[in-house]
Amino acid sequence: MSLLRLERVHTFYGGVHALKGIDLEVCEGEIVTLIGSNGAGKSTTLKTISGQVKAKSGSIVYEGKDMTNTPPHMTALAGIAHVPEGRRIFPRLTVKENLEMGAFSVNDRKEIAERMERVFHYFPRLKERLQQKGGTMSGGEQQMLAIGRALMMKPKLLMLDEPSMGLAPIIVEQIFHIIRELNDEGMTILLVEQNAFQALQIAHRGYVIQTGEITMSGTGKELLGNEQVREAYLG
Amino acid sequence: MIEHVLQTLPQVIIDGLALGAVYAIVALGYTMVYGILELINFAHGEIFMTGAFVGTALLLSFSAFGWLSSMPMLLALLLVLVATSIVTGLLGMGIERIAYRPLRNAPKLITLITAIGISFLLQDFVRFITELKKGNYILTGPSLFTGQVNISASSIWSGFHDASVKSSFFIVLVTAVVMMMTLDFFVNKTKWGMAMRAVAQDRETAALMSVNVNKVIALTFFIGSALGGATGVLFAIQYGTIDPYIGFILGLKAFTAAVLGGIGNIRGAMFGGIVLGLLEMFAAANLPIVSDGILGAEYKDVFAFSILIIVLIFKPEGLFGKVSVEKV
Numbered sequence: 001m002s003l004l005r006l007e008r009v010h011t012f013y014g015g016v017h018a019l020k021g022i023d024l025e026v027c028e029g030e031i032v033t034l035i036g037s038n039g040a041g042k043s044t045t046l047k048t049i050s051g052q053v054k055a056k057s058g059s060i061v062y063e064g065k066d067m068t069n070t071p072p073h074m075t076a077l078a079g080i081a082h083v084p085e086g087r088r089i090f091p092r093l094t095v096k097e098n099l100e101m102g103a104f105s106v107n108d109r110k111e112i113a114e115r116m117e118r119v120f121h122y123f124p125r126l127k128e129r130l131q132q133k134g135g136t137m138s139g140g141e142q143q144m145l146a147i148g149r150a151l152m153m154k155p156k157l158l159m160l161d162e163p164s165m166g167l168a169p170i171i172v173e174q175i176f177h178i179i180r181e182l183n184d185e186g187m188t189i190l191l192v193e194q195n196a197f198q199a200l201q202i203a204h205r206g207y208v209i210q211t212g213e214i215t216m217s218g219t220g221k222e223l224l225g226n227e228q229v230r231e232a233y234l235g
Numbered sequence: 236m237i238e239h240v241l242q243t244l245p246q247v248i249i250d251g252l253a254l255g256a257v258y259a260i261v262a263l264g265y266t267m268v269y270g271i272l273e274l275i276n277f278a279h280g281e282i283f284m285t286g287a288f289v290g291t292a293l294l295l296s297f298s299a300f301g302w303l304s305s306m307p308m309l310l311a312l313l314l315v316l317v318a319t320s321i322v323t324g325l326l327g328m329g330i331e332r333i334a335y336r337p338l339r340n341a342p343k344l345i346t347l348i349t350a351i352g353i354s355f356l357l358q359d360f361v362r363f364i365t366e367l368k369k370g371n372y373i374l375t376g377p378s379l380f381t382g383q384v385n386i387s388a389s390s391i392w393s394g395f396h397d398a399s400v401k402s403s404f405f406i407v408l409v410t411a412v413v414m415m416m417t418l419d420f421f422v423n424k425t426k427w428g429m430a431m432r433a434v435a436q437d438r439e440t441a442a443l444m445s446v447n448v449n450k451v452i453a454l455t456f457f458i459g460s461a462l463g464g465a466t467g468v469l470f471a472i473q474y475g476t477i478d479p480y481i482g483f484i485l486g487l488k489a490f491t492a493a494v495l496g497g498i499g500n501i502r503g504a505m506f507g508g509i510v511l512g513l514l515e516m517f518a519a520a521n522l523p524i525v526s527d528g529i530l531g532a533e534y535k536d537v538f539a540f541s542i543l544i545i546v547l548i549f550k551p552e553g554l555f556g557k558v559s560v561e562k563v
Contacts, residue, residue, distance in 0.1 A: 052439060076445035088440040090433050101433050104426070105445045153445070 003028045009058035011048045018044040020212040031183050033191040033199040036209035042192040046159050050082040051075045081155035085162050087146040091135025098134050102152025119148040140171035159190045196233035200224045243520045245388035245398040253404050255512020256411035260466040261489035262504035264459035270435040270499035271455050277350040280486015281357035282323050286464025287471040290319040291376035298377045319468050320461035327460025328453050362479040373478045407469045497556025514539045
């Protein structure tokens with residue numbers, strides 16, 4: 001069942017025609033990946049979905065409702081968690097406060113505590129660092145915190161923007177493992193990656209984006225085996 | 236000479252604390268708004284001034300109706316403080332909504348000029364209303380808490396002279412401390428305070444956490460302006476006479492205090508305010524003696540600002556400013 005569907009979405013970003021009619025669909029329970037090179041429009045796609053950037057035309061339908069140009073705090077309330085590029089944790093809030101920010105719309109203390117326990121299940125490291133300021137952690141820990149913070153929202157759709165960026169291979173391995181685990185437990189995931197090889201390996205389906213247009217789509221396996229994809233992104 | 240400095244020290248500390256408390260709370264308004272919008276809200280000094288006038292007008296009408304004698308003085312003061320806070324809080328929120336929000340994405344300089352414009356507008360508006368009602372824009376409120384209290388500092392150490400204070404000093408100090416502690420608690424321990432800090436650090440990402448950023452910014456303006464307005468009332472009670480221009484210099488000094496403490500840092504602003512008040516009073520009491528009459532007490536500002544310049548040369552981020560450690 002379709003959870004999110006973009007139709008002919010055009011977005012202008014800083015005077016540039018960044019998205020030129022994007023069609024994309026994410027079904028419940030899927031991992032869908034969006035791969036492409038730098039500046040192709042991957043991040044802009046996520047930003048348009050979460051409402052950080054306005055779409056000029058086209059439609060974004062989420063759970064059967066039109067969500068085009070809904071402001072970010074409303075898309076978050078609707079259950080879309082966007083983990084932005086570069087993690088963007090709150091550097092001068094503690095780890096605990098960062099996680100609490102994820103559950104900002106929840107008032108039930110018990111529910112917040114339960115969600116936090118769930119996050120510790122995936123990222124035990126965070127539990128050891130609860131009182132540490134977010135900005136003092138390593139890149140890998142910050143990425144874990146950024147994903148953990150998003151999980152605190154108990155989202156229906158988790159959008160990850162380059163979670164592997166700048167991280168050591170062993171950490172990347174861990175992060176991808178957790179993405180898969182989350183998906184096994186039913187989380188729908190839209191994953192943007194430059195690390196196409198790893199992304200396609202765990203994805204059910206993938207889209208290739210090039211200068212603002214979807215140029216190819218297929219299952220993860222199909223794209224992994226595709227000659228053009230191999231040449232351009234898997235080198 | 237040292238002897239004289241020590242003799243007057245108790246009085247200097249008391250006067251400095253009263254003035255410093257006023258600077259500190261007004262500085263909070265500057266620092267909170269700067270922290271969240273990187274905007275120097277120059278109109279904040281005028282919010283303080285408007286608070287002084289609203290409070291004084293309320294006190295005058297209380298006394299005209301004979302209420303001041305029929306209810307406990309402290310209750311009357313509390314009522315006036317709360318009412319004034321609400322008025323100036325809403326005023327600050329309204330200014331943000333009408334003048335600053337449409338310029339949120341404009342260059343900072345444009346918003347700064349707008350803030351200066353709002354300053355003039357408020358000055359003239361208050362002056363106009365006061366002249367209309369009183370025929371004169373200088374306003375003197377009912378004298379409250381004027382009893383003198385003698386603090387026998389000489390009994391602590393014989394080198395000190397006794398200090399004398401108006402009883403309003405205690406009102407100012409206690410109210411100021413209560414306001415600062417409440418704000419500190421709110422910002423550091425409550426959910427909306429946390430949202431405020433999150434918005435100050437990364438507005439875009441806070442929105443992704445389902446925080447309504449506009450609401451948080453409006454709240455920040457409300458709180459800063461409510462505190463500023465209440466401080467205006469305290470100022471009017473402590474110093475008696477007010478005019479529509481008291482907000483300018485005081486605002487500038489409170490802003491200085493905020494920079495001294497590290498702009499954007501709430502505890503820094505409180506500390507900076509107290510330090511600036513103490514320095515100023517210290518200079519006023521001692522400059523004429525130390526310089527053998529060449530420099531009068533009026534040079535207190537030169538002294539205070541010289542200290543500021545020296546601090547900023549060695550610590551440009553302010554006393555409590557943070558050189559943030561952020562790993563990418």
